[in-house]
Amino acid sequence: MPACRRNRTSPADRALAAIVKTLAENGYSSSIPAWDGHAYLRISNALQAVTDLTLTPGGDVNWEYRSVRYPGPSERSLIAIAIELLGPDCITPVPALAPGHLKLTPLGAIRHALASYGLTAAITQANVGTGPLLTAGNPRKPYRGTITITSDGELTWTTRTPYHPDPDSGIHLNEIAAAITRALTRAEHPAIRHQQEEPA
Numbered sequence: 001m002p003a004c005r006r007n008r009t010s011p012a013d014r015a016l017a018a019i020v021k022t023l024a025e026n027g028y029s030s031s032i033p034a035w036d037g038h039a040y041l042r043i044s045n046a047l048q049a050v051t052d053l054t055l056t057p058g059g060d061v062n063w064e065y066r067s068v069r070y071p072g073p074s075e076r077s078l079i080a081i082a083i084e085l086l087g088p089d090c091i092t093p094v095p096a097l098a099p100g101h102l103k104l105t106p107l108g109a110i111r112h113a114l115a116s117y118g119l120t121a122a123i124t125q126a127n128v129g130t131g132p133l134l135t136a137g138n139p140r141k142p143y144r145g146t147i148t149i150t151s152d153g154e155l156t157w158t159t160r161t162p163y164h165p166d167p168d169s170g171i172h173l174n175e176i177a178a179a180i181t182r183a184l185t186r187a188e189h190p191a192i193r194h195q196q197e198e199p200a
Contacts, residue, residue: 012039012055015161015173019053022177027191028184043180049189051180059164061145063157063180067187073153075106077187079113082147084183085157086119086138107134107151143171 008014013032016039020030029045041053048069054062065081067073080094098104098112111121114136121136131151138144145159157179160170171179184190 010037010039010057011059011163012037012057015039015055015059015163016041016053018173019055019177022174023181026177026181027193028181029191043184045192046184046189047192049184049187051184053180055161059161059170061157061159061161061176063176065155065157065183067153067189073187075109075113078110078149078153078155080186081155081183082110082114082119082136082149083117084186085147085159085179086136086144087117087141105132105151106153107132107149110134110149111136145171 016032020032020041023030023043027045028043030041030043032039032041037057039055043049043051043053048067050066050068052064063085067077075097076094083094094113096113096116097109102108102112104112107123111123111134114121118140119136119138121134123132123134125132133151134149135146136149137146143160145157147158148156159176160166161176162170162172164170
């Protein structure tokens with residue numbers, strides 16, 4: 001069961017506090033349970049999105065994203081999120097989807113677009129009983145980590161913080177938060193700003 005209070009002695013919890021500050025500056029609210037040295041965050045006001053962030057004491061980062069829009073996230077949204085996480089220097093538009101005559105699956109269309117952007121992308125069968133899984137990375141910036149996308153549109157970004165034992169593998173805490181903010185913005189999940197109640 002999650003602890004009901006912060007574990008402020010955990011390096012993961014301290015790192016998460018820095019990430020929360022950057023998210024808050026961009027309007028995103030979050031809840032932070034922490035236990036067993038790991039720190040956990042859920043962004044609570046991203047429009048039509050469920051996102052969870054986990055940091056371990058060893059410096060590993062796991063960000064999970066799922067759109068709750070019906071009928072689900074579009075291929076273009078998932079492509080935009082992947083690019084913001086793995087190739088954040090992007091100023092150009094999202095790569096075009098593959099021509100319709102290729103008759104690609106949604107994951108195939110995402111793989112085609114990411115490969116045209118210069119990212120590595122492969123589709124594998126994860127486990128018996130589950131659908132295919134797309135895995136992508138940036139060969140020019142391997143320290144950005146990897147993303148995986150399931151056939152039903154759940155995306156997971158795995159990267160590392162600067163306090164990871166491998167000093168060449170992590171990215172700055174502010175950049176982790178900024179990448180998540182850019183990804184949510186580009187996929188049209190803005191922070192919902194709660195209006196103050198009018199006095200009676």
